[in-house]
Amino acid sequence: MTTTLVPALRSATEPDPARPAEAADAGPGPLGVLGVPGQVNLDYAATAPCARVAADAVAELLPWYGSVHRGAGAASRRSTLAYERARQTVGDFLGARGDDHVIFTRNTTDALNLLARALPAGTTVVTFAGEHHANLLPWRGGTVRLPVPRSAGAALRALDAALGELRRDTDGAAPVLVAVTGASNVTGECWPVAELALVAHRHGARIAVDAAQLAPHVPLDIAALAVDYVAISGHKLYAPFGAGVLAGRADWLDAAPPYLAGGGATTAVGAATHDVRWARGPARHEAGTPNLLGAVALAAVCAALESADRTALHAREQALLARLRSGLAALPEVLELRTFDAAAPRVGIVSFVVAGRDSTRVAEELGREHGIGLRDGLFCAHPLTRRLLTEAATRAGRSDLPPTALRASIGLGSTRDDVDRLLTALAGLG
Template sequence: MTLTIFPPAAPSRGTTAGPLDVLGVPGQVNLDYAATAPCARVAADAVADLLPWHASVHRGAGALSRRCTLAYERARQTVGDFFGARTDDHVIFTRNTTDALNLLARVLPAGTTVVTFGGEHHANLLPWPPGSVRLPVPADPAGAVRALDAALGELRRGGVPGRDLPVLVAVTGAGNVTGELWPVTELARVARRHRARIAVDAAQLAPHAPVDLTALDVDYLAVSGHKLYAPFGAGALVGRADWLDAAPPYLAGGGATSHVGAATHDVRWATGPARHEAGTPNLLGAVALAAVCAALAGADRDALHDAEQALLARLRDGIAALPHVVELRAFGPDSPRVGIVSFVLAGRDSAEVAAHLAADHDIGVRDGLFCAHPLARRLLAEAAGRSGRRDLPPTALRASIGLGSTEEHVDRLFAALATLG
């Protein structure tokens, strides 16, 4: 019997070909990559190949279990290599970026001050302990560097109690509302100067550009497979081992221990990734994520970047040409960004527009505040001020592109939006 995993779907041929083709439904235009990217052919193939062998990981002596354990640990190595993990870093598989950042929040040494910006996704705003510092969204990337330098300087000078305690800077690599790139390298340099660590939410950056912990000189990296063309429920936290090995397990249970005695206190926890991966892991998610990482590692990333940037320019230019559409942005209009554009239609409810695009034009976009409520509300207010429009809605629309997106897709969006003017 042949096992069918996916309904019939053709690869969507856009900016790529081969293993990085993405699965899609003919006739449907998916412009919601920033929420969940379509599945890459290589990820689907990796899952299909392993399914007949699917068994327990780390817990069995049979051939199936041994093969799955090897596949799982190879996936860990592949993901670590792809993101430039150092030899003493841990690669811990999680459910997604939110899970990874919550894990990091749980292992912070006592008294750690976390410094973030107000433009973060909720996953990088909500997990941090009381006393965290949230800096305003700057007007440009250089402003972010200056603001962080000033804030860390104040912390170390004693403006906040516990100036000698650990400090963690947590910042996005690319904003999920606007796609704008944050100056991670410069922020890392500032963090180093002030003896702080830095964690990067790379959920939106990793699908569009190479991300290397060593090259960026950052301490932790959080990613989601479902943003990276591997929508099988796996993500990763990659980074320095010391805080991870010193903290209690994120989850208590089987696989996280090296010894459990009869007494309730007689427990020795494992070190390494196993310490925070209790229970049966998401083997297929890890393998799918690793398959995409390997395929991207072998691809011409410069060519993919150039193709995406050309399509992004077409998308932004087309939106700008519509008189009733206003784009959201935090930085200047020419600030570098990945394939994400958020906008509003004057006088139109965003949820109703999204429903109309789906029902009448087979176009999928996102509407709302994109799990970044403080930033999105600020940008909506600023857009009203720039445009002089008083009829902008309280929520926005977001179109996002990636592998498999085409000129036809964005042109169909323009044509549909034009009918709503």
């Protein structure tokens, strides 16, 4: 679970200032990302820039854009083929098993809400308090929220104990789903997904992984990790065209009522109100005209990443991440937020605060004065971020930390110059 994306070559031509350009060091190849000259994008964790291959795939298909599954003309037939090929490509990228469903959604939040709607009656969901809101809020009925663990090992022990207690209380008869992140959107820290899956299955539970932040940085293999469901977002994965995916076991999804009721989710509709035969498979939960361009763009990025040297990409990103973290640590007023110890594996995300400075104003100054874009706030993970802010204040013995944090995130297209510009700007804050 520690691989990556290819180092890109610097373009031999100067960017045209009149149009968006590919980021320096991202190169003109398929995995080069688009950007604005002079601007530093350190907000990949919110929305990653568009990969050239995604833009090209959309441009190529646009003249043929037509109805998916709903026409006999050339445009419709080509669009339908492109959509279903995209489904196969994304499934292969995720290591989906032959009998898994790959369902296109809007994003990870939508995918996890779909799964929440598909849970069998009486299912208990076990999750951790450090999750993104997308993996905290959708779950209905019985929910067990475990405290934020201090380490990967502590997460495993806490889950084992919680599932053991649930099993005793229910005699192992009620369904249980464990819902966890693959990599934190606040700290970038990677969670022990394969080991958590082993614990879950030992207790007869299933496991769903919010892989929104993991998939852009680390190869995923549903079968190898032995997880039951994975949710991802295209806009985190260099395909910002409004598509996401829920991939995983078919039985709960086929047994559940359709996520949306409408055309495409049925095989037959009669005159009577309840005379409806719902489709099985992905179509059951994809009613309405699908996001063809989003699916095709996401598949194009997945295919490009599959053929890339992800080990080299990972090494490049980790070197930039180490430079960023060591540079922040050298600034006396800057404190990094973390859940696990400082050496824990992580992807290219760092959250921090500047003591005595309001995070929103710092972010505004960085953007206005230095052309640096990053995120400020609580990152749709309010319980975790507030806790980490309190812990950072305690560790540092400070009482002047702001109530929100800053987050710098990197990926394809990020450079040493980007990192150094941020560090220099932070060092020069008035």
